[in-house]
Amino acid sequence: MADETTQIGPVILLGPPGAGKGTQARNIVERYGIPQISTGDLLRDHVARGTALGLEAKAIMARGELVPDKLMYGIVADRLRAPDCRRGFVLDGFPRTAAQAGWLNAFLGKELFDNSGPCAPLVLQLVVDYGGLLLRLTGRRSCPTCGRLYNIYLQPPRVDELCDVDGTPLIFRDDDREEVIQGRISAYERQTKPLVEYFREQGRLVPVNADRELPQVTAEIFGVIDDHRKKCELAAMKTGSAPRQSN
Ligand SMILES: [Zn+2]
Numbered sequence: 001m002a003d004e005t006t007q008i009g010p011v012i013l014l015g016p017p018g019a020g021k022g023t024q025a026r027n028i029v030e031r032y033g034i035p036q037i038s039t040g041d042l043l044r045d046h047v048a049r050g051t052a053l054g055l056e057a058k059a060i061m062a063r064g065e066l067v068p069d070k071l072m073y074g075i076v077a078d079r080l081r082a083p084d085c086r087r088g089f090v091l092d093g094f095p096r097t098a099a100q101a102g103w104l105n106a107f108l109g110k111e112l113f114d115n116s117g118p119c120a121p122l123v124l125q126l127v128v129d130y131g132g133l134l135l136r137l138t139g140r141r142s143c144p145t146c147g148r149l150y151n152i153y154l155q156p157p158r159v160d161e162l163c164d165v166d167g168t169p170l171i172f173r174d175d176d177r178e179e180v181i182q183g184r185i186s187a188y189e190r191q192t193k194p195l196v197e198y199f200r201e202q203g204r205l206v207p208v209n210a211d212r213e214l215p216q217v218t219a220e221i222f223g224v225i226d227d228h229r230k231k232c233e234l235a236a237m238k239t240g241s242a243p244r245q246s247n
Contacts, residue, residue, distance in 0.1 A: 005087075006087065006229060006233075007087055007088065007119075007229070007232065007233070008032050008034050008087055008088030008225065008229060009088045009119055009120075009121060009122065009228070009229070009232060010088060010089060010091065010108060010112075010121035010122070011028060011034075011088065011089070011090045011091070011121070011122050011124065011225065012090075012091045012095070012121055012122070012123045012124070012199075013025055013090060013091065013092050013124050013126065014123065014124065014125045014126065014192065014195070014196065014199075015125065015126030015127075015128070015210065016126075016128065016133065016185055016188045016189070017184055017185070017188060018128070018133050018136060018137050019126040019127075019128045019133070019210050020126060020210055020214065020217065021092060021126060022092065023214065024124075024126065024217065024218060024221055025038075025090050025092045027218050027221070027222075028090050028221065028222075028225070029090060031222060032087075032088070032225065033087075034084075034085075034087055034088045034089050034090060035084050035085060035089050035090070036089070036090045036092055037076070037079055037080070037085075037089050037090065037091050037092070037094070038092050038093050038094075039072060039075070039076065039093050039094045040093060042075050042076065042079055043057055043067065043075065046075055053071060053074050053075050053078070056071060057071055057075070069097075069099065069100060069103070072094070072100070073100075073103055073107070076094060076104075076107075077107055077111075080107070080108075080111075080112060081111070081112075085112070086112075091104075095195060096191065096192070096195065097191070097194065097195055098194040098195050098197070098198040100195075101195055101198050101199065102198070104121075105121075108121065118228075118231040118232045118234070118235040119232040119235060119236070120202070120204055121204060122204065122206065122224070122225065122228045123199045123204045123205050123206065124206055124208055124221060124224065125196065125199075125205055125206065125207045125208065126208055126210040126217075127207045127208060127209055127210055127211075128210045128211050129211050130185060132211055133185065134178065134181060134182070134185075135151075135153045135154065136151065136153075136154065137176055137181045138176055138177070138178045138181055139151040139152045139153040139154060140172060140173070140176050141157075141161070141170035141171065141172050142170065142171060142172070142173075143163035143165070143166065143168050143170055143171075144168060144171050145163065145165075145166050145168040146163065146165050146166055146168070148163060148164070148165055150163075150170060157170065206224050208220055208221055208224070
């Protein structure tokens, strides 16, 4: 556990569905004691509390429309101004587009953190091999009787397509079909390409090979964050100014 006063700064997690983003976000939260900010959770919370932003979002979603960026910005800004975000936070699922990243950049620079140089937000890109990801997802099978999970490529049952425990024929979810998954992956690639480019141009993108055992991936992520934090502290000492914080 990091010292509760050390500045971690914003950490942004990028990665396709199935790359383990949620798990790594929780690991970061646990180790560094900073909150995880998920826009899905924020929206649900505003709707449940019946805030002005929540009511507006609810009406839009009830019409089957996407919540517009402007409304999302209000919700995210509101959350990032909370005292528990002062040391830093993990963003999961936001920004999704280069436009959102531009807004975040401006907001952080204006209100919360020194936004350039070594204290800039850290962007961790979980990189997976698509062949492997496809095997992980399309190989999933489950037993309808006992609920046990298998993967016909990576963790096969002893007898083909039958549950080890009760011999029930295994089933797979329709959205684990190869076409569906390939569609999801290419939609993700298409949407996030400009976002990835945006962060790469700013020199903030740190690729992490996520095709390894979970503890190895986590260890690398912690190493990158610790390193980033040290560089930021060093820069702050040199200029004699602490990383900027809101009051
Ligand atoms: Zn079973």
